Amino acid sequence: MIACYLSDGKFETTSHKDFEVVAQDVNVGRERLAALPLDVIIKILDTLGKNILKNPEIDSVPGVSYISLWLRRENLERICRFNYTDNRYLDGFCITETHFKMMAQPRGIVCHWIAANMPTLGFFSIVQALLSKNGSLVKMPPAYAPLILSLLGELPGISVNYKGSTYTGNDLLGAIAIVTFEGRSREASEQFSQVADCRIIFGGAEAVRAIARLPCRDHCETIIFGPKYSFAVFDRIYIESPGFTKSLDRFVRDIAVFNQMACSSPHVLFLEKSRYQVEEITSLLGEAFERLPAALRMQDIPTSLSAAIINARATYLLADKKNCVASKNLGWTILTGGDTCLEEPIQGKCIFIKEVNTVDEVIPLVNHKIQAIAIGIPDLMKREAFAKAVTSRGADRIVIPGTIHDFILPWDGIMTLNRLVRWVILRDDQGSQV
Template identity: 40%
Template sequence: MEDKILIHEGGCVAEERYADSFEELVGELDVNRRMLFDCPDEIIILLLAQFGKEIIKDRSLALIPGLSYLSLWLRKENLNAIYRVNFRNRPGISDPVVVDSRTEMIHVPRGIVCHWIAGNIPLLGFFSLALATLGKNASILKIHPQIYKYLHLLFRKLEQVTIDAGEVQYSGKIITSVVSMVSFPGKNEDLSRTFSLSADCRVVYGSDEAVQVISSLPHKVHADTIVYGPKYSFAVFDRETIESPDFSLMLKRLAQDIVLYNQAACSSPHTVFFEKSSVTIKDIAGRLKSALQSLQDRMFYPLDEGIALSVINTRARYLLDDARDILSSDDLKWTICINDMISLEEPVQGRCVFVKEVPDIDLILPLVNRKVQTVALEIIDNARRERYVRELAYRGADRAMVAGMMHEYTQPWDGMLGAGRMVRWIAVAKK
């Protein structure tokens, strides 16, 4: 039914149904979001935190990719920190934020947030939803049908969560009642246009082409648009780090960054630069191989046919080129390609990483632009690291992390405080 909207079961919807427009669904969410608006901010955080504790104990959810990290991310301490950095206050503090001697400000939700969710990371929709919920917004997630099976299980679990606060019991239904998941063909211009016009805020994840198309759709004049477009990530190790006793541990952490999400995430490293040191690049590649081999089998998810073919083709090119070298597993678990070109390699994904030796890590800086998201930066000298971070930031990079932290969903992300972008700030004169 290509001319219909499929409204999935789960969230505020009791059973799956087809619809011709978003009008009825938006009306339901608009009514339901009053209950979320009246709920104390700290209760929302406690519900999400309790949900995070319960999902990791539920064996029926164990096969959801990324579940353990979602559970960690939903810790009360982390949600409080996200709230504080986005809303300039601690949850539970209802006092307005002081602007100056005459003015204060408070934040309120934008209303209905429409999310275009890419299908490469199964739980991306839940992270996006959680940020919108902290701002007390209702959400409609446009999802690929293949990730519905994961999100549906999570919404069912969230509905069952309860917490007691004094004499009042709160249910996760406060959150799920303002959420809906929908699917419809993006090529259907009428449905895409009406979905866009339903939003008080648009959140877009996707490729260059998808972002351009969605951003150009008609929208409400007051609606904000938050774009998380395609990004590139890489890692940098300086000479002192390579020669330090902790280098092997850092490589093991980097190996985890490479393997997670099959390198489909914007924060996945595709190229790793090592500054020339007393350790040869072949020795470094060998130690990275050991690090990859030490990871548990459950971390290696099967590859899509197209990605598997790209990995095989890349291996063949390197095996036939005398100027290059390669290390790889007997199967398609991991691939390490070695060359000396100072460049950001085109992503292959499928745990295929390019390692390079450079005379000086400063030679990498001209490669950085606004397409770069995360740089895993391992520089021992603090002064040199601070200078390098400022150069990365000036040239366009969004995040300077360390190995093992590339995928941590921190705030800001892609240069933005996402939850803060999904609220309005209201100026109030002091009495």
């Protein structure tokens, strides 16, 4: 059975045996959405970003303050320009340098499979569908639905004026449906896949493979955001710089946000040899962990994760040439020593520290599963040479500490909005004949 929490602009929980009715509602809503000027969609989303900070039940949730910043008008306009080159393509045919006009048409219904590692992920995916004027049919973990519904629940109260006409958040809301169903249900999964004009899949390797194999329409576009790994690299000059201690505050926040469950969460920190011993840097890192806000320092830890953390601590404390520095509780753990490698993630604010002779020793470890690398390399030429080397091997984003989770496009090497539209042409009757 399919549970639907939002459809046709109504926040009502309903049950369905298939997706026919829900898909019809999304289709009607997306046609209304497609008729809106892109500027109107952006103005409504900008207002939404401001309004969610005024709701005390939402603004304290980790990640919501960033969503508010991300929804700023200038940021959304920039994202669209970056993907479409000219935002006018979303609203109608525009002349190009050739003898025809071009327009970006939405693909239709986008079916989103949302992974269970990041509570706000579904919201970012929905907004990208809105910015490409697509309808959204979103399957998400039941535990995350209340947060997303709370965010979207601010839309009905939004009203904006544009060129003498009034538009409301309901004009966006009608193009969205939120559902849950048992992922192991082959029948429900196939039905969900077959109503899609585009599929966006977030998940681990096994889940991604299973979903990608589901039958779909011949014209369906599939965008996959599979499992990824992230880490950090600091060189000697960065470590010895006056601002290094302050940068550790930003780095531990990268570790703590989402409790290392996100693909963008760093799991290993590589340190180029410097005048400081690893033990000194570990001590500074521990102090930075203790300065974290209580909400990030004391996150809930499942029993299975607690066992993994305790086991890792014991292993490193008992091993030769390894060490463990940790909080008195299971709040954070620093594991030092061992081979120069990308360790299997533990999560729960467990960071591995490896010392290397030069940052170039890290380059051979990079492959196409690396999403983000937070680097501390002040020298411009050295930084760009390192970035060129690791991105050629598969890394997608090279960032600075404190920004590893920033949702910028491209993401995982994909210009998502560009993939969410079809580029269509209108031949100019006055153009030259071939």
